[in-house]
Amino acid sequence: MDTRKKRKLFDRKIVVQAVLDSFIKLDPKLLLKNPVIFLVAVGAMLTSALFVINMVNGNFSSFNFQIIIWLWFTVLFANFAEAIAEGRGKAQSENLRKQRTQTIARKMINNKEEKVSAVELRVDDLVICEVGDFIPADGEVVEGIASVDESAITGESAPVIRESGGDRNAVTGGTKVISDKIIIRITANPGDTYLDRMIALVESAKRKKTPNEIALSILLSGLSIIFLLVVVTFRIFFEYNQTGNFSHNENVSIPILVSLLVCLIPTTIGGLLSAIGISGMDRLLSHNVIAMSGRAVEAAGDIDVLLLDKTGTITLGNRMATEFIPAPGFSEKYLADAAQLASLADETPEGRSIVILAKEKFDIRARNIHELNAHFVPFSAQTQMSGVNILSSTGSRERIIRKGSIDAIKKYLSSENLENVNTITDLNFSRMIGVDVALAGGTPLLVVENKNVLGVVQLKDVVKGGINERFAQLRKMGIKTIMITGDNPLTATAIAAEAGVDSFIAQAKPEDKLKTIRDEQSLGRMVGMIGDGTNDAPALAQADVGIAMNSGTQAAREAGNMIDLDSNPTKLIEVVEIGKQLLMTRGSLTTFSIANDVAKYFAIIPAIATTLYATKYSNGPLSVLNVMNLSTPQSAILSAVIFNAIIIILLIPLALKGVKYRPEGAAEILKRNIIIYGLGGLIVPFIGIKIIDVILTSIGLV
């Protein structure tokens, strides 16, 4: 994963391929997908044709020739931007694809095994995979259990367990089985697998435009139409101005008009638009997230509310013992010792954590069970309790220790008729502590020995490191976080406070997730959610952005519109950032592109009009608009055209990397981007055109 993140912006192989592709993309059918660049191509064609006709007639204009070259460069540069973004995206997915087409699947036909190519597999086919086999396509395990190496997709080297039934039955094509044998039911037709969808998102030919991209394309096309009109009518207006006493026969030539048009229409953003979209998907991919559509990525940038499961997302998977709180009359060490004894037969993570805590705090080691002559009562889901009966050397019971939730212990005491005045008071005390413990976000476990309550073991959810900062970031972005937990409200409050979420839903049932999402949506909010279980599927489907864990069930993966291959729930933050970055890059470059036009006007209009009402001694009056003091009209026009083409190339890295995103409020982001891309867009071309003019003049090209 790291190697992928650090890959170079311009890989040599990709660049070479992209240069070739730039020419292939001159196919009018492909160009038509990008109206702005298509218009440039038409202009280039027109001027080229005129140039050839003139040359046949014996008129060669070096100026026109240079214009034509740069017009074609403008088209090629735009093609190159798209091609390189595509190349980078493809390179990422190519390896996976190669593996899949070469994979031979062991298909089960009437209980007989048959070797077929992976691409021939269809939904509901059954295939067998054993040690060393590549899993031929996406599917779910229907029989057996195996460890699978998913590093090809996730970059995570530790193998994962995949087994039939339950929440870990989904497997991805291209991963490798490294132990045991499983039977897989195929769930995707070729071309339908996640891999294929992923590839489609980074290939321009198959890529569907996202809603915002469509809206932006319309805006850019509208502007292009306006400028086409401006340029066409300009010639007529200009012509009229030469009538009467001041007539002369010079008119605006077609190459100059085309230059004016190409400079005015938003070629910068037009040329980079699809590169921005493709590289957005590509960035997502480098975070190991597969999106089902570009729309989902864009929507991620719009999320107002984020729904998060507590377990595994905000806290580490399991609760851990963190403290022993003894009842009056007992020492902490005695409580720890008893709690450890009672937990030896508790194989749950919680039970183990008690043993570990006692060992860490008081160096009490697990004792030899036989020496103790003990009888263990193992933890069961029904009793919610575990314990130990230690027999004295005489054989009569000496210590009867139990550990469990308050309710479980209470039940146990009453059923065993062990209640006495003391225990009842102690119980009240423990309840009080229990409340404190719950308030602090923990769960209290009672430890009793015979009739005495020894104290309370505090179990606590351990909030993941750094999660607080992440939520603070989200808040800065204006995103509200809601934690969903099955815990009681007291515990939930404490964890919510510790983790820094904005709100929580305690004692939540699976259907509560769906309801919360619907409620927020009806208030007009965009909701994002992360889930993995089958019961998350409806909520994932309902959410505007549903990210399914790759480790999750097939149902969950199908319901979501993104899959996180790393199964890392905080990944959503990156996804949101990528979504926002995508839009920001488009918006900023649009602003830049349009702001550029001001300088281009000041270069081209005075250049064209320099002869208008010119006298023997001075240029036409509109020459005052030549604020850049460009040397000659030809140089002015050529400089503008060259600047217009080169800026596309110069901005490719920005389009590929995206505008820098910082988690901030809207106002700050807007201010910064306006200054950089708006103001910058006004100023930069004045400088750029002037520099090109100086260079052109000094090397004598014009």
Add this chain to the structure above:
Amino acid sequence: MIPFNEIIQAVIFIIGLIIAAPLFGGYIAKLLSGKKNILSPVFGRVESLIYKSAGINPSEEMDWKRYTFSILIFSLFGIIILTVIQLIQSTLPLNPQRLSNVEFSLAINTAVSFVTNTNWQSYAGESTLSYFVQMIGLTVQNFVSAATGIAVLLALTRGLVTRQGNSLGNFWVDLVRSTLYLLIPLSAMFAIVLVSQGVVQSFSSYKEITTLEGYKQIIPLGPAASQIAIKQLGTNGGGFFSTNSAFPFENPTPLSNFLQMFSILLIPASLVFTYGKLIGSKKQAWIIFFVMMFVFVFGLLVSTYSEYSNNNIFQISGLMEGKETRFGILNSVLWSTATTAASNGSVNAMHSSLSPLSGLVAMFNIQLGEIIFGGVGSGLYGMLLFILITVFISGLMIGRTPEYLGKKIDAFEIKWAIVAILLPNTAILLFSALALKTNAGLSSLANNGPHGFSEILYAFSSAAGNNGSAFAGLNTNTVFYNLMTALGMLIGRFGVIIPCMAIAGNLVKKNITPTSKGTLQTDNFLFALLLLGVIFIVGALTFFPALSLGPLLEHLLMNNGITF
């Protein structure tokens, strides 16, 4: 030097507007809401009588298609009626001058002109149209075309504030209420004030008198005050007399001059605050108002500077040629700026005689899309289109699907906003080019060179901007110009109304996203700045080349001692 007296007038004008607009705007919101107001005892019954007699069900809710259809039918009906009564005016009553029937292309032009709230006048009022046509035809359209503008604004506003609905209100109700509660009472009051200043209001025929020099002179009369009141208040601008408010019977005193100028901007400016009230945000209204005021004052300053700067040819500053000699230069440019900022089009000076740069300001005001206060209703709905574009670009820049007032702006809105901005601009540029390429277009010109070009560019800007003022110097009463400007006016009016309604129809269905820290604010100065940027850049990029070959070139040539 600028006379101090004139500066004071301009300052009072601007401050008066800043004070009056918020107060009156809030009141308009109340008047149009259908709730009980000061006028309901009088007009309430009239209102229900109108509904009953016209078979309108006032509680019927219309979706955007039905609402738009009603507007179109109503406008078409208006055009037909108005054309027909001009064609047969000699057989109709109230024609003391026995004026003959109007020629067809002129009749069409005039009908379209008044129905579209343009009030472009190819005709000369006193020598072409009878009192009947002026009153029953033109004045009625002065009222209802303005009311139609308000109705579209109301529909668009409902589209923005309604959560997941369908209905944009009822066109007929909006039309009747705007006319009855706002335009009629205000015009009646204003007409009386104008009569007190000496504006004529009479049915008698023109008077022939002998002047002191012993010559005979015909003094035109007519029911002018009633029409002039609504001509200003409804941003119509069509004068009763040919020379519009430069004619003493139409604009007799400095007070009448001031009040007429003020009433040009009163309703468009107030409607900004009406809008603010309806969307429940005064701040939004102030920001829009600020943007409009900024452009207005900027234009005024440029015009004033240009008029008072030294003229290279005559070596003096403050040329009076073509200005309103009674009221002074500043009052002339204040009027010319106000009338072009609002799509009013009435004049008290000759725009052709303005200095080239003031002429440029006037023209650019129109070409920005008549959104600097703009026409009644139409100014603000036009501005809202620019707001949508601004919201879209800046929304992308903060990394969120753009939203305005909680409504997401997607491809549909952008498409129609672009169409609405594109269509009038297309008409201006293409029709001007067409006029310059045809004999029919060129033969009407009185001047050549950049000034001649400005005359034509101004004419089509005025038509497509639904402004109605003329640069003069161009004989537009020809079949070519009558039909082309009529087409321009239709495009400028309905090419914006239909997209606006489509947008309203799409917005009304959407849910409203609550604001958060990640939401783009549209009620602060940063947004105002962006909006200004978008308005200027779209306007400037579209018209800079044309303007540089017209007024700008003329200005530069004038400095070199060349005129046309």
